[in-house]
Amino acid sequence: MSNRKIVVALGGNAILSDNPTTQAQKDALKQTAEFLVKLIQNGDELIITHGNGPQVGNLLLQNIAADSEKNPAFELDSLVAMTEGSIGYWLQNAMQNALDELGIDKSVASVVTQVIVDKDDPAFTNLSKPIGPFYSEEEAKAEMEKSDATFVEDAGRGWRKVVASPKPVAIKELEVIRTLVESGHVVVAGGGGGVPVIEEDGKLKGVEAVIDKDFASQKLAADLDADMFIVLTGVDYVYVNFNKPNQERLEKVSIEDMKKYIDEDQFAPGSMLPKVEATIKFAEEKPGSEAVITSLENLEQLIESNAGTIITK
Structure with missing residues (x-):
């Protein structure tokens, strides 16, 4: 039996098919869990990270559509946290059921993870990560006039909002995650690259950014001293x-x-x-x-x- 510490980064295709309903995503994660549990059967300790691109995009659209004085849209860091929570719940539910079916006595926990980025990262002045819906040029310019958002033309398909994609510097909840892993639990963490926060005057503050989940997963794997880092994709x-x-x-x-x-x-x-x-x-x-x-x-x-x-x- 193996006894490796493995960080597995799930691609969006492990969660979302063509059908964006909650049930379809839960069904996809049930299948995902049946594959991941094989590593635990092999004697490995497992830390799971995941993407959230399509989910946070859909949530952003819902927030934009419902935005009003009485029901204001949430900022991006909160949307990332919300999708970390929802996907984490689906994943811990699916993994727990897969473990229980095999009679493996382990618990699964998901950790809403804050990832510290450098407030002077050049990504904050060179916005590069497109998010949300496509707009016409007129709509994009109107949006830019009424807010400090930046929109760019995206590959001939229309205009999209762009945000910073800074590099991860530190995982705030690292010791919590480490303690859970060392206690024999399966941990879901760093979802969607984690919630981006900066340190300002000794306080943590959420920022309008998206951290690349592969880089955040690599940072987590390195800091946990993992034996193996697996990035799952479509091929x-x-x-x-x-x-x-x-x-x-x-x-x-x-x-x-x-x-x-x-x-x-x-x-x-x-x-x-x-x-x-x-x-x-x-x-x-x-x-x-x-x-x-x-x-x-x-x-x-x-x-x-x-x-x-x-x-x-």
């Missing part, structure tokens, strides 16, 4: 020359080769690139550890035969 392997005749799947690959592929622009920004960068950072910071990119469906093969893209120093 079993990372590919170079993707969708070309000379497409090649990456199995065991060195950090140096992965950096070379980044220089060749092999990975799409905003999708595979942050996953690759986060796994490289983990493998660099913890020699002897393994960073893996694979799919949820491939977890069993990863346990049995090291299938998936495994990045090592």
Whole structure:
């Protein structure tokens, strides 16, 4: 039996299908839990992080639609916290049921996680993360006039609000998470990259930003001294020359080769690139550890035969 400490970062596709209803997302997480519980059966300690992009986008739309003097829309940090809470609840419910079905005596807890970012991070002056609905140019300019929001034209599809995407500096609830893991519990933490907060005059203050969940998950894995960091996505392997005749799947690959592929622009920004960068950072910071990119469906093969893209120093 293994006894590794593993941080698993779930992609949005592990939660949300084409159907955005609560029930559909609960059903997706029931299937997700049935795969994740295999790691616990293998004797591993599990910390689960997750994305929240579609969910926080939907919640933002609901807030915008209902915004009024009596029912004002919430700020982005609160929306991130709300989706951390709802997805955390669905996930801990699904994981607890999966454990109970197998007679595994473990509890599951989700921790609404504050992630400290640097208030001087250049991301706050170079807003890059599009969120929320598409607007016409006229609507976007009207929105900018009545608030201090920034809108940019997004790939010919319309105008969207952009917010900062600062790098994570510290996980505020790290010791709480560590205590739960060391007590043998399964922990859900750092959802959606965590709630972004800055330190100002000795106090924590929420900010209008979105932290990349892969980088926040990597930070959590490094700070917990995890043995393995798994980033789950829609494919079993990372590919170079993707969708070309000379497409090649990456199995065991060195950090140096992965950096070379980044220089060749092999990975799409905003999708595979942050996953690759986060796994490289983990493998660099913890020699002897393994960073893996694979799919949820491939977890069993990863346990049995090291299938998936495994990045090592």
